[in-house]
Amino acid sequence: MVMVLQVITKKREVYMAKNAQHWEKTKGLLIVTLAIWAIFSMGIFLFGAEMNSVSGPFGYPLTYWFTCQGSLGIFVILIFWFAGRQEKIDEEFGFAERGED
Amino acid sequence: MIKGNFIDNLPKIYGIYTGGFLGFIILMAIGEQMGMTSKAIGICFVAFTVAIYAIIGWLSRTAQASNYYVAGRSVPTVFNGMATAADWMSGASFVAMAGGIYFKGYGYMALLVGWTGGYVLVATLLAPYLRKFGCYTVPDFVGTRYGGNTARLMAVIVLTVASFTYVTAQINATGTIASVALDIPFQYAVYVGLVSILLCSMLGGMRGVTWTQVAQYIVLIIAYLLPVFWISNNIGAGFFPHFMLADEVARIGELEQQFGFVKNAAADLKTVPKGLAGITKAHSEVNATPWAFISLALAMMMGTASLPHVMMRFFTTPSVKAARKSVGWSVFFIFLLYSSAPMLATLSKLALIDPSLPTGIIGKSIAEVQAIDWYQNWNSANLMFVSDFNGNGTVELNEFFMAGKAVVLATPEVAGLPYVISGLVAAGGMAAAMSTADGLILAIANAISHDVYYKMIDPKAETAKRLTVARVLLVVIGFAGATIAAMEIQGILGSVIWAFDFAMSGLFWPLVLGVWWKRANKEGAVAGMILGLLSGLFYLIWVRSGGSGFLGITQLTFGIFGSTVSLVAMIVVTLMTSEPSSAIQKMVDDARVPAGAQVISQK
Numbered sequence: 001m002v003m004v005l006q007v008i009t010k011k012r013e014v015y016m017a018k019n020a021q022h023w024e025k026t027k028g029l030l031i032v033t034l035a036i037w038a039i040f041s042m043g044i045f046l047f048g049a050e051m052n053s054v055s056g057p058f059g060y061p062l063t064y065w066f067t068c069q070g071s072l073g074i075f076v077i078l079i080f081w082f083a084g085r086q087e088k089i090d091e092e093f094g095f096a097e098r099g100e101d
Numbered sequence: 102m103i104k105g106n107f108i109d110n111l112p113k114i115y116g117i118y119t120g121g122f123l124g125f126i127i128l129m130a131i132g133e134q135m136g137m138t139s140k141a142i143g144i145c146f147v148a149f150t151v152a153i154y155a156i157i158g159w160l161s162r163t164a165q166a167s168n169y170y171v172a173g174r175s176v177p178t179v180f181n182g183m184a185t186a187a188d189w190m191s192g193a194s195f196v197a198m199a200g201g202i203y204f205k206g207y208g209y210m211a212l213l214v215g216w217t218g219g220y221v222l223v224a225t226l227l228a229p230y231l232r233k234f235g236c237y238t239v240p241d242f243v244g245t246r247y248g249g250n251t252a253r254l255m256a257v258i259v260l261t262v263a264s265f266t267y268v269t270a271q272i273n274a275t276g277t278i279a280s281v282a283l284d285i286p287f288q289y290a291v292y293v294g295l296v297s298i299l300l301c302s303m304l305g306g307m308r309g310v311t312w313t314q315v316a317q318y319i320v321l322i323i324a325y326l327l328p329v330f331w332i333s334n335n336i337g338a339g340f341f342p343h344f345m346l347a348d349e350v351a352r353i354g355e356l357e358q359q360f361g362f363v364k365n366a367a368a369d370l371k372t373v374p375k376g377l378a379g380i381t382k383a384h385s386e387v388n389a390t391p392w393a394f395i396s397l398a399l400a401m402m403m404g405t406a407s408l409p410h411v412m413m414r415f416f417t418t419p420s421v422k423a424a425r426k427s428v429g430w431s432v433f434f435i436f437l438l439y440s441s442a443p444m445l446a447t448l449s450k451l452a453l454i455d456p457s458l459p460t461g462i463i464g465k466s467i468a469e470v471q472a473i474d475w476y477q478n479w480n481s482a483n484l485m486f487v488s489d490f491n492g493n494g495t496v497e498l499n500e501f502f503m504a505g506k507a508v509v510l511a512t513p514e515v516a517g518l519p520y521v522i523s524g525l526v527a528a529g530g531m532a533a534a535m536s537t538a539d540g541l542i543l544a545i546a547n548a549i550s551h552d553v554y555y556k557m558i559d560p561k562a563e564t565a566k567r568l569t570v571a572r573v574l575l576v577v578i579g580f581a582g583a584t585i586a587a588m589e590i591q592g593i594l595g596s597v598i599w600a601f602d603f604a605m606s607g608l609f610w611p612l613v614l615g616v617w618w619k620r621a622n623k624e625g626a627v628a629g630m631i632l633g634l635l636s637g638l639f640y641l642i643w644v645r646s647g648g649s650g651f652l653g654i655t656q657l658t659f660g661i662f663g664s665t666v667s668l669v670a671m672i673v674v675t676l677m678t679s680e681p682s683s684a685i686q687k688m689v690d691d692a693r694v695p696a697g698a699q700v701i702s703q704k
Binding site for chain 2 (some may be wrong): 001019020023026030033034037040041042045046047048049052053058059060063064067068069071072073075076078079080082083086087088094095096097098
């Protein structure tokens, strides 16, 4: 009886440890993603006036380009990248859902 | 059609639909050549598209709660992306955005960054976890996560305040377009718009709204992109405007230098019809302080992540994984339109101000401009105006005025495109406003029917009765919205931005901390919602009534103040009260792991 209880407690601890590790990695990914997000949604616009005198992609003024294409496009790519990374983390710990979307 | 392997057939069904719509455009173009009047074309475009949405709404009818509330959780990622994009892009995005960029330039473009960047927050902080929770509505999440009816009710109140602010603008926009296209008075047109909106959502709830929104996205994106590409080719600016307008942007800068921004006398400005604006800001120069730009972008981003009608779209995906990916698709489909709006503004401005183009009016004589057909049309609709302030007989840059929405509505005609394009644009604007209105009305009605009626008043209600209540509420809220819209209190865009600020003031932190801070408890969340919403509201009233505000927070960004108060209140009150029960903590643990059953099991 005592042994059974010990096994259950052990399993629960392993599970908890796995959960905690999974959440640590998830938080790490969140921080990286939000850092990139903050740079392209806010950070670069601290230097909007200075950056705009530089010629950006396709010859548009750089800040202007970021507001109409650059930042927007980066957000699209960033979300798909994040989704892919998070899936990998979930799979690593066996927390991914079964079945396909 | 919406039975059996409908989901597998989606690409085929919407492929045929898109082909059919393009065929319809060609048919109308032929009709125009054969002498169809512009009025007949306008009526055909609006009537035909609205009829299609109504048919989809009827085919999607359902008697099941999970279909009605979350479209049976079976919407594939790409299609949910399109539906979210239509849900998201309102009449304001479609009709007013290019105009805002046209007149306000850089300072306004913070909205483009904010309204896309917010989805990064949705994808990382909220959507997958709320999907795992398995709630039907956003207040359902708040009520379950924190426990208790007070938290649930507060969430319903914040949702209603934010969404209702937003929905009147959308019904207003459907009314405006219906009144122009069908040539009926505005106060009737508002109700025509409302009936069209209800046809999509009443029978099928979220399921009906999902499949009509996909159809509406297809119409609105064609209606937005086709004119942009056509105009760009017409004035020789390049066949792919997004990559090729650098010279045109530079040319506008040169012309601005050449003409100069002359300040008009106040007496002269009084003669300009209300709602029209002149070009007073440089097209591509940085004209706002970093904080003005960043604070507006930040408010819009946090607001995006707190607006329930967007969040609930991610409850319809088959899995947590799919919810994440479908956020990516949503921004992709939004990106297609948002990245085109500045291009349209550039083309539209250049077409009108460049004297070397045949369409340019600056430098022409007043009499000549006043004799142009399109000028007379848009002038009589009170959307365009020229006046010879300095009496030199020619139109100067500072003597030309236009309404923001004319950039989208009038540019096709100005650039010499056939009328069929203007009819298409009307159908697109109608689709954009209808899809957003549907999402918003459904969000409010579902929150009241599910969270207030079913969860608080009558938990034993049968499904049939619940859905009847939901449908009655849908109609009541729609009529309330239309009635207020008919009074025309705020301009389209003002109230849209307020909705974001209200949502973020009350809901952002209770939602985010509900997932990311296990210690957060009911008392903290309730304090956060009440104090956040109230402080935001008071700040708005204070600034509106002449208050100076502080830290550069304006009536467009009051959510920054509201949400900060909300965050502080929530942390302080949470720490002063006891931690949530172990059952609730377990719920949060479960929500953080994609695998396994949903946290709440719904009937």
